[in-house]
Amino acid sequence: MKDAFGAPQSLLILGGTSEIGLATARRLITRRTRTVFLAGRPSEGLESAAESLRSIGAQVHTVAFDALDPGSHETALGKVFAEGDVDMVLLAFGVLGDQARDEQEPLAAVQVAQVNYTGAVSASLVCAAALQAQGHGSLVVLSSVAGERARRVNFIYGSSKAGLDAFCQGLADAMHGSGVHVMTVRPGFVHTRMTAGLPPAPLAATPDEVATAIELGLRRRSGTIWVPGALRVVMAGIRHLPRPLFRRLPV
Amino acid sequence: MPVPFAADSAAEAVSVTGWGRTAPSSAQVLRPGSYEEAVRAVRECGGRGTIARGLGRAYGDAAQNAGGAVLDMTGLDRIHEIDAVNGLVVCDAGVSLHRLMQVLLPLGWFVPVSPGTRYVTVGGAIGADIHGKNHHVSGSFCRHVRAIELLTGDGETRLVTPEDEPDLFWATAGGMGLTGIVLAATVELMPVETSMMTVDTERATDLDDLMARLTAEDHRYRYSVAWIDLLARGAKTGRAVLTRGDHAPLDALPPRLRDEPLAFRPGRLPAAPRFLPDGLLGRRSVGLFNEFWYRKAPREQRGRLQRLSSFFHPLDGLPEWNRIYGRGGFVQYQFVVGHGEEEALRRIVRRIGSRRCPSFLAVLKRFGDADPGWLSFPVPGWTLALDIPAAMPGLAAFLDELDDEVAAAGGRVYLAKDARLRPDVLARMYPRLDAFRDLRTRYDPRGAITSDLARRLGV
Ligand SMILES: Cc1cc2nc3c(=O)[nH]c(=O)nc-3n(C[C@H](O)[C@H](O)[C@H](O)COP(=O)(O)OP(=O)(O)OC[C@H]3O[C@@H](n4cnc5c(N)ncnc54)[C@H](O)[C@@H]3O)c2cc1C
Ligand SMILES: NC(=O)c1ccc[n+]([C@@H]2O[C@H](COP(=O)([O-])OP(=O)(O)OC[C@H]3O[C@@H](n4cnc5c(N)ncnc54)[C@H](OP(=O)(O)O)[C@@H]3O)[C@@H](O)[C@H]2O)c1
Numbered sequence: 001m002k003d004a005f006g007a008p009q010s011l012l013i014l015g016g017t018s019e020i021g022l023a024t025a026r027r028l029i030t031r032r033t034r035t036v037f038l039a040g041r042p043s044e045g046l047e048s049a050a051e052s053l054r055s056i057g058a059q060v061h062t063v064a065f066d067a068l069d070p071g072s073h074e075t076a077l078g079k080v081f082a083e084g085d086v087d088m089v090l091l092a093f094g095v096l097g098d099q100a101r102d103e104q105e106p107l108a109a110v111q112v113a114q115v116n117y118t119g120a121v122s123a124s125l126v127c128a129a130a131l132q133a134q135g136h137g138s139l140v141v142l143s144s145v146a147g148e149r150a151r152r153v154n155f156i157y158g159s160s161k162a163g164l165d166a167f168c169q170g171l172a173d174a175m176h177g178s179g180v181h182v183m184t185v186r187p188g189f190v191h192t193r194m195t196a197g198l199p200p201a202p203l204a205a206t207p208d209e210v211a212t213a214i215e216l217g218l219r220r221r222s223g224t225i226w227v228p229g230a231l232r233v234v235m236a237g238i239r240h241l242p243r244p245l246f247r248r249l250p251v
Numbered sequence: 252m253p254v255p256f257a258a259d260s261a262a263e264a265v266s267v268t269g270w271g272r273t274a275p276s277s278a279q280v281l282r283p284g285s286y287e288e289a290v291r292a293v294r295e296c297g298g299r300g301t302i303a304r305g306l307g308r309a310y311g312d313a314a315q316n317a318g319g320a321v322l323d324m325t326g327l328d329r330i331h332e333i334d335a336v337n338g339l340v341v342c343d344a345g346v347s348l349h350r351l352m353q354v355l356l357p358l359g360w361f362v363p364v365s366p367g368t369r370y371v372t373v374g375g376a377i378g379a380d381i382h383g384k385n386h387h388v389s390g391s392f393c394r395h396v397r398a399i400e401l402l403t404g405d406g407e408t409r410l411v412t413p414e415d416e417p418d419l420f421w422a423t424a425g426g427m428g429l430t431g432i433v434l435a436a437t438v439e440l441m442p443v444e445t446s447m448m449t450v451d452t453e454r455a456t457d458l459d460d461l462m463a464r465l466t467a468e469d470h471r472y473r474y475s476v477a478w479i480d481l482l483a484r485g486a487k488t489g490r491a492v493l494t495r496g497d498h499a500p501l502d503a504l505p506p507r508l509r510d511e512p513l514a515f516r517p518g519r520l521p522a523a524p525r526f527l528p529d530g531l532l533g534r535r536s537v538g539l540f541n542e543f544w545y546r547k548a549p550r551e552q553r554g555r556l557q558r559l560s561s562f563f564h565p566l567d568g569l570p571e572w573n574r575i576y577g578r579g580g581f582v583q584y585q586f587v588v589g590h591g592e593e594e595a596l597r598r599i600v601r602r603i604g605s606r607r608c609p610s611f612l613a614v615l616k617r618f619g620d621a622d623p624g625w626l627s628f629p630v631p632g633w634t635l636a637l638d639i640p641a642a643m644p645g646l647a648a649f650l651d652e653l654d655d656e657v658a659a660a661g662g663r664v665y666l667a668k669d670a671r672l673r674p675d676v677l678a679r680m681y682p683r684l685d686a687f688r689d690l691r692t693r694y695d696p697r698g699a700i701t702s703d704l705a706r707r708l709g710v
Binding site: 003178 | 647
């Protein structure tokens with residue numbers, strides 16, 4: 001169960017090797033989290049992520065999970081919920097894709113959409129139903145500012161996040177009053193392997209900063225959070241920039 | 252929230268919280284109108300079980316049950332029998348202490364233990380084994396309970412007395428509803444001549460002065476409590492106003508009140524508005540309030556006559572005052588440390604002061620003997636209770652540190668107020684926890700009775 005400050009005792013991360021996901025797990029383990037399920041594609045990386053969380057005192061289990069195989073989600077995730085209550089699900093999987101290549105290879109672009117959008121829709125629905133049955137819990141979904149307004153440099157990724165973000169807003173309303181809290185997280189540029197080699201955008205954040213913001217959002221039971229918080233205002237402005245101007249923006 | 256009873260039709264799940272309005276979870280709320288309906292609700296409950304709920308005055312998640320059923324017991328509200336000669340009442344568990352006072356005062360009887368609000372049920376009073384300002388004289392509530400009708404998780408109804416079934420009785424006393432559903436109880440009352448109190452008030456300049464006054468004089472009063480200003484620092488740390496008193500005898504009343512000496516006249520103000528801005532209770536406003544309130548108290552005053560309701564339940568005049576803490580809700584931290592652990596109390600009070608917790612008047616009381624309930628809270632020593640807005644930055648970690656201080660001093664926190672304790676600390680604070688767990692599995696092999704608190708703390 002979560003405590004009065006929204007700190008979960010058990011945590012399921014979809015995308016178990018995600019740097020943002022693991023930073024959040026480390027943060028929550030210093031609070032109340034004792035049990036962690038890392039769901040992801042089986043790999044050495046996934047096992048060593050589990051080991052790193054064990055070393056700070058959590059009981060960690062790994063679960064095979066592939067966003068690209070929605071047909072398996074119900075069974076794979078159902079097993080986790082069968083073990084006991086899950087107080088928080090963090091949906092952290094996602095791929096950035098390679099915009100230039102993806103524009104040339106529609107099937108590669110489709111795969112970005114399948115991981116970030118379709119896969120997330122399927123996994124979110126499975127988890128939301130399980131949380132609803134247990135009568136409590138938070139579903140925290142990593143969206144992105146990239147979904148707020150499509151940009152030339154990454155609109156394939158951006159559009160998949162836009163879809164996911166809209167889906168989460170609706171899901172949050174559907175879950176209202178059910179005891180289940182859905183929180184959409186919109187980070188800007190975060191320094192992780194996903195963005196390694198890219199020029200950092202203004203207001204870049206670290207995975208730890210995202211983790212801190214998530215912890216605060218849990219306490220406040222926020223619906224949507226921006227990381228850093230200043231992005232809320234910045235993006236409100238950017239969203240309304242006339243298109244010719246927006247196109248010429250350096251970011 | 253009350254919903255008609257419907258164990259078989261799938262009633263809508265609704266969101267439920269405790270008085271502190273933190274950590275909501277959703278459950279089917281059923282309102283049995285008869286014992287049979289309660290029995291059915293327990294026998295037919297689903298995999299996530301059920302828990303009794305009274306008036307929801309426990310601050311945390313004790314009367315919540317995510318994904319399962321919550322039995323709203325206020326539908327069982329009959330007073331079955333009053334023995335006005337020997338001072339005994341037999342009533343349903345959903346009867347409130349407010350109601351008992353209305354009915355019993357005119358007959359010259361009062362509840363044996365009264366908490367800081369009258370809006371608690373008899374079931375809740377047993378579930379938390381509540382204490383009052385008279386703990387140093389009378390102990391906690393269940394000492395005055397002669398018998399309970401208990402519906403255990405196996406679906407059986409048992410008449411449980413401290414003589415015949417001491418284990419089940421004393422596990423239920425303070426057992427936070429986890430041994431079963433109390434359907435009815437027989438409670439011993441206290442005779443009073445009037446509905447007024449005679450009250451002595453004095454100020455204590457700091458914590459040591461306060462403890463000295465409580466130690467020296469408490470035995471002379473039936474009721475004693477101190478309101479302490481935790482925002483005061485330096486030499487004023489722990490300054491407080493003590494109010495102590497007893498029921499006024501008839502001859503203490505002025506002639507105009509003697510015609511109706513037992514009339515019960517609680518005042519009531521309109522409820523707090525539904526939407527209040529967050530952060531209304533900042534450090535500044537609370538500090539000013541505490542200052543004002545300390546100054547307005549007389550340095551020393553003896554024998555003032557006061558209405559029973561203003562002496563015992565000043566907050567009940569403002570219904571739903573819990574809303575003033577805004578959307579984030581609040582937590583109440585109440586702990587006790589034993590005699591001989593005064594240094595731990597001093598340290599904690601200093602720490603709270605230097606953390607600048609925006610806490611309204613906190614309450615300090617000196618407990619008497621420990622109560623026999625397995626999970627009953629009181630142990631002889633000092634108990635301090637304070638309200639803090641949940642949104643205060645760093646509060647979660649700060650209270651964890653206080654838990655460690657309290658546990659190290661052999662003390663404990665009160666489960667009826669708790670919404671955030673760690674499971675490992677619980678076992679250190681309540682040494683009879685294992686026996687309690689064993690007893691639960693004996694009477695409830697299916698695990699039909701459970702709550703959010705039980706899940707959170709692994710009870
Ligand atoms: C303003 C205020 C002042 C307070 N002052 C004091 C005080 O001075 N001393 C003190 O000890 N407490 C105090 N409390 C706490 C309060 O007395 C307890 O939390 C009490 O249990 C609340 O009773 P309730 O009927 O509201 O029960 P709930 O809050 O609904 O439930 C509390 C617990 O009792 C159990 N329970 C309720 N009914 C039954 C039943 N029929 N059978 C089995 N279990 C049941 C529940 O499962 C739960 O675990 C105060 C609370 C408030 C809000
Ligand atoms: N970094 C940023 O700047 C930024 C900004 C805004 C939003 N976000 C979002 O935040 C989330 C986490 O990102 P991150 O920065 O932590 O990146 P990361 O470290 O690269 O994590 C991405 C995760 O997605 C997993 N994944 C990819 N494809 C998968 C599939 N088919 N099935 C299951 N898992 C799959 C990866 O698992 P493998 O180990 O198996 O590859 C990895 O765990 C993502 O949704 C991302 O879009 C990131």
